[in-house]
Amino acid sequence: MTVTETAVDMSTALGSAAIPSPVLTASGCSSFGRELEPFVDLAAIGAVVTKSVQLRPRSGRPTPRMAETPSGMLNSIGLQGPGIDGLLAEELPWLAARGARALVSIAGTRVEHFAELATRLRGVPGVLGIEVNISCPNVESRGEVFACDPVAARDVVRAVREAADPAQPVYAKLSPDVTDIVPVAASCADAGADGLSMINTLLGLVIDPDTMRPVLGGITGGLSGPAVRPVALRCVWQVHQALPGVPILGMGGIRSGLDALQFVLAGASAVSVGTAVFNDPSALTRIHTELAAALAERGFARLTDAVGYAHR
Amino acid sequence: MTAGPDRPPAAEVATSALGYLTEPAPVAEEPPVQRVVEVAGRRPVGAYVELTLAAPAIAERAVPGQFVAFAVGDRTSAMVLRRSIAIAGTADGQVTVVVSPHGAGSTWLAGLRPGDAVDVVGPLGRPYPMPAPGTPALLVGGGYGAAALVGLAGRLRAAGSRVAVVSGAASADRLCSGEELTALADPFVVTTDDGSAGRRGWVTDAAAELVGGVGVVYACGPMGMLRAVAEQATAAGVPSYVAVEESMACGIGVCMTCVLPVVGADGRTRFSRSCTEGPVFGGDRVRFADVGTLTADVVGADAMGVVA
Numbered sequence: 233m234t235v236t237e238t239a240v241d242m243s244t245a246l247g248s249a250a251i252p253s254p255v256l257t258a259s260g261c262s263s264f265g266r267e268l269e270p271f272v273d274l275a276a277i278g279a280v281v282t283k284s285v286q287l288r289p290r291s292g293r294p295t296p297r298m299a300e301t302p303s304g305m306l307n308s309i310g311l312q313g314p315g316i317d318g319l320l321a322e323e324l325p326w327l328a329a330r331g332a333r334a335l336v337s338i339a340g341t342r343v344e345h346f347a348e349l350a351t352r353l354r355g356v357p358g359v360l361g362i363e364v365n366i367s368c369p370n371v372e373s374r375g376e377v378f379a380c381d382p383v384a385a386r387d388v389v390r391a392v393r394e395a396a397d398p399a400q401p402v403y404a405k406l407s408p409d410v411t412d413i414v415p416v417a418a419s420c421a422d423a424g425a426d427g428l429s430m431i432n433t434l435l436g437l438v439i440d441p442d443t444m445r446p447v448l449g450g451i452t453g454g455l456s457g458p459a460v461r462p463v464a465l466r467c468v469w470q471v472h473q474a475l476p477g478v479p480i481l482g483m484g485g486i487r488s489g490l491d492a493l494q495f496v497l498a499g500a501s502a503v504s505v506g507t508a509v510f511n512d513p514s515a516l517t518r519i520h521t522e523l524a525a526a527l528a529e530r531g532f533a534r535l536t537d538a539v540g541y542a543h544r
Numbered sequence: 545m546t547a548g549p550d551r552p553p554a555a556e557v558a559t560s561a562l563g564y565l566t567e568p569a570p571v572a573e574e575p576p577v578q579r580v581v582e583v584a585g586r587r588p589v590g591a592y593v594e595l596t597l598a599a600p601a602i603a604e605r606a607v608p609g610q611f612v613a614f615a616v617g618d619r620t621s622a623m624v625l626r627r628s629i630a631i632a633g634t635a636d637g638q639v640t641v642v643v644s645p646h647g648a649g650s651t652w653l654a655g656l657r658p659g660d661a662v663d664v665v666g667p668l669g670r671p672y673p674m675p676a677p678g679t680p681a682l683l684v685g686g687g688y689g690a691a692a693l694v695g696l697a698g699r700l701r702a703a704g705s706r707v708a709v710v711s712g713a714a715s716a717d718r719l720c721s722g723e724e725l726t727a728l729a730d731p732f733v734v735t736t737d738d739g740s741a742g743r744r745g746w747v748t749d750a751a752a753e754l755v756g757g758v759g760v761v762y763a764c765g766p767m768g769m770l771r772a773v774a775e776q777a778t779a780a781g782v783p784s785y786v787a788v789e790e791s792m793a794c795g796i797g798v799c800m801t802c803v804l805p806v807v808g809a810d811g812r813t814r815f816s817r818s819c820t821e822g823p824v825f826g827g828d829r830v831r832f833a834d835v836g837t838l839t840a841d842v843v844g845a846d847a848m849g850v851v852a
Contacts, residue, residue, distance in 0.1 A: 260800075267797035267820065270575040283800075291815050291844035294837050298793050298801040300649075303622045305793060309800045310848065312815060449836060457624050488619065510794035511615055511624045513665060514578055 240527045241534040242520065244278070244501050247401025247426030247479060249360050251278040251333065251502065254535055255492065255520040258483050258506030259284055259337035259363060259405070259429075260309065261456075264323040271513040275331035277520070278502055282323065284339035284365040287348060289315035299438040299447040304457025304485070305507060306436050308450030311339055311368060316352050328358030337405070339365040343391045350396040361400045363481075364392050364425075367407035367432035369454045379407040379432070382419035393424035401426035403481055408434055408463050417471040417478070427479035428471060429504070431464045457507040461485030465498050472499025472540055487515070489522020496523075496535065497542035562811040565783040566826025569670040574605035576796065578665045583656045584638055590717035592688050593643045593654040600637035602666045608695035609787055609824045612641065612666030613795030616649040623649050628795045628819070630692035630764060630787065631667060632721065639666070642691040642720050668795050669823045672696050672762055672785050678704040679759035682782075683729070684747050684773045685711045686765020691721045692787055693764055697728040706730060708754045712747035712769075716740040748772045755780045761827070763787070767835065774827030784827030790818040805831040805842055814843045 244254045256278040262268055265280035274280060292312025299306045314322065319336070327334050336359055338349040346364060353359050366378035366388050378384045389404050396402055404420040406413060408431040417428055433454025438447045446452075464484020472480060482500025486492050487508040495503050508515045523535075532538045585596035602612060613626035627649045633640040645654035656662060675681065681700050683693045690711040697707045709729035713719045714737045726732050733750045734742025743750060747765075751773060755761060761777040761784040763770050770786040777784035793799040797820035806816040807829040816822065831839075838845055840852035 261798060263798045263800070271578055271796075286847065288847040289844040290847040291838060291842045291850075292800065292803070293848070295801075295803060295835065296791070297803070298625075298791070298799070300623060300625050300793075303624060305625060307793075307799070307801065312800050312803070312844070315844075315847075487624075507624060510626060510799050511621075512578075512619070512663070513794070513796055513798075 240524045240532060242524055244535055245479070246279070246335065246361050246403065246481065246502060249401050251360070252276065253278045253520050254496070254502040255516050255523065256335065256481070256502060256504045257281050257509065257516065258504035259365060261506035261509050264319070265327055265332060268509070268513060272516050274327070277516050279333040279335045279360050280327055281335045281363055281504055282319070282337050283313055284311050284337040284368060285313050285316055285319045285349065286311060286339050287316055287345055289313065289318060294449040296447055296449055299453070301436070301438060301455065301457070302459060304455055304459035306438055306448060306453035306455050307433070308448040308453035310450060316349055320352065320356065324356055324358055332358065333360040334358050335361050335363050335403070337363040337365050338392070339368055343387050346388050347391040347395040350392045353400065354397040359400060361403065362392060362396055363403045363405050363429055364389060365405050365432070367405050369407070369409070369433055369435045369452070377407055379405070379416055380410050382415045385416050386419040386423040389420045389423035389425045403427040403429045405429040405432055406467070407432045408467050413467050414470055414474045417475060421475055421478045427481060429481040429483065430467045430471065431460070431484045434460055434463065456485070458485040458487050461491060465494055468495055468500050469498040473543060476540065486519065487511070489519050489526050492519050492523045493526045493538070496538050497540070499540040499543065501536065501539045564807065564826060565778060565781070565828050566785065568809050568826060568829065569673050569785065569824040571670055572607055572610060572667065574667070576666050576668050577601045577605070578663070580661050580663050583658050583660045583662060586656065586658055589642065589720050591644065592720055593645065594632070595641050595643060595653070595656060597639045597641070597662070597664065598637060599639045599664060602664065603634040603637050603639050606631050606634045606639065606667035607671035608699050609672035609692070610667035610669050611795070611823060612639065612664050613668055613792070614653055615663035616652050625793045626665070626795045627653060628668070628792045630689070631695065632691035633694050633724070642688045644688045665795060669819055670821070672787070672824050674699065674703060675705070675760045680706040680757060681708070682751060682754050682758040682761045683707060683709045684751050684761065684763040684765070685709070686747060686769040687713045687718050688720050689765030689789070690719065690725065693762065694721050694724045694728070696762055697725060701728055708758065709733070710735065710747045710750045710754065712736065712750070714738065748776055751776055755782055758782060760784070763827070767832065770827070771832035774830065774832070778828045785824050786827045786830065787823045788818050788825060788830070789823070792819050795819050805834045805839070807831065812843055813841055
């Protein structure tokens with residue numbers, strides 16, 4: 233499947249990095265992109281946002297790792313992944329060989345880990361930029377998510393921006409599980425973030441009424457899917473209103489072109505499609521096409537003209 | 545090209561350098577496709593519903609052991625995860641599956657009628673590896689898992705194998721595909737826990753009498769049964785391949801929810817995806833006793849804080 237050409241100019245950018253489509257995968261929802269190849273033209277989408285990578289390979293948590301919830305799901309994967317060595321040796325060359333752009337999601341438990349990962353990604357072919365996952369709820373210290381504290385978030389983002397390739401934009405991925413997301417967003421922008429990714433999952437819980445115990449092996453998990461979309465949209469709205477000059481990669485329950493349009497109108501200059509891929513592996517191509525048609529119907533010649541339109 | 549049915553079994557079973565009787569199942573040759581297809585037929589079978597789909601692109605690619613993943617409802621459905629079901633058979637551009645209605649999603653699938661449309665992705669997963677032509681085989685099915693063995697039994701027969709089948713379930717209404725398997729198997733043994741059909745007892749009771757006379761064992765069914773059959777085969781020195789049934793959110797390898805601890809070709813245990821690295825695993829490579837736990841020898845456990 234290829235992305236259909238339309239009259240609307242769908243090109244946009246992540247910071248200084250131009251991309252041909254505003255529709256990207258979402259971290260943790262498309263692995264490293266390979267599995268989507270039968271369904272999506274990976275070079276035509278905005279970028280493959282990788283599953284978060286850490287310094288060392290990680291097994292992830294024991295099963296059960298997921299529970300379906302109304303219009304969504306709870307997951308507790310625990311950042312299973314090959315580590316930075318595996319990413320550099322196997323996954324990034326595979327994507328680069330196909331002309332796909334990678335927005336590499338990085339995660340760690342200490343500021344130095346993030347900085348080292350950013351250093352390792354300098355100048356790597358096919359790496360469009362870095363998404364700093366400071367908001368995964370499935371970490372060992374669930375109460376100590378960097379993105380829940382403006383100071384901790386600032387320290388990580390600053391270290392990554394300083395260590396990263398200047399040509400690679402750095403996006404900070406924020407958590408909705410805070411009283412006020414704007415100060416965290418402002419802190420990340422002050423620390424040099426080229427953009428903000430919103431939102432990560434919300435921490436949730438499901439109990440099996442038969443066993444009368446939590447369903448997930450990790451007890452709690454991250455809630456995603458259309459159920460979280462209004463929360464995500466609210467976060468994008470609030471941050472764009474407060475920081476109109478900071479680019480936003482919007483995500484959270486996007487399933488259709490009209491869902492994506494809402495994020496664009498709220499202030500996102502690009503969107504990630506996550507859980508919807510589980511339901512529809514060709515969702516990225518479909519959503520690009522639907523968004524282009526929706527913009528055309530509303531008289532927009534360029535996607536960028538619609539960014540933040542709802543605030544005007 | 546195939547050996548005759550009377551060809552004797554391989555004189556000895558090859559073992560891998562690390563002492564395993566099996567090698568990891570190779571990936572399928574054809575990539576999956578996604579199609580909106582029409583339900584061509586629906587037939588209640590005991591506690592289950594057999595659906596036949598007009599899906600030529602999937603039917604022509606499918607190999608026994610693979611599965612399909614259904615979307616439940618339309619693009620506004622509140623059930624956002626796919627339902628993965630083993631392919632029971634393919635013929636004339638059609639794909640047959642046996643649905644066991646238990647939750648809301650499978651109940652919706654079981655309620656589909658001829659003429660209805662459904663979004664399906666497939667064929668997915670790694671097929672059952674074929675043995676040397678003519679190798680006698682034992683196939684063991686639990687409940688609706690027996691359906692997934694029909695295509696394999698036919699393929700083995702075509703390759704010159706003698707095929708013994710044991711099909712078991714809790715009760716007669718939870719058996720399936722008996723008609724198709726009867727035509728392919730010799731012997732075809734049925735067991736039920738309550739004795740309502742065939743022999744009273746478990747599939748392993750019947751399999752114990754047959755495993756010594758075969759060169760390979762295949763199984764599909766619930767996890768406890770797969771474990772018992774795999775252990776039985778391994779104890780007898782016979783390679784076994786099991787198709788697992790783990791809950792999957794996507795079926796295509798991106799969600800990472802369906803993992804099991806499985807020993808790879810290098811002898812190291814990883815959390816392996818049941819969808820893309822399975823559903824067919826070497827029976828002696830699945831660490832059944834460790835499912836649902838994280839042991840220190842799983843690759844990457846140290847980064848989770850789990851150390852020996």
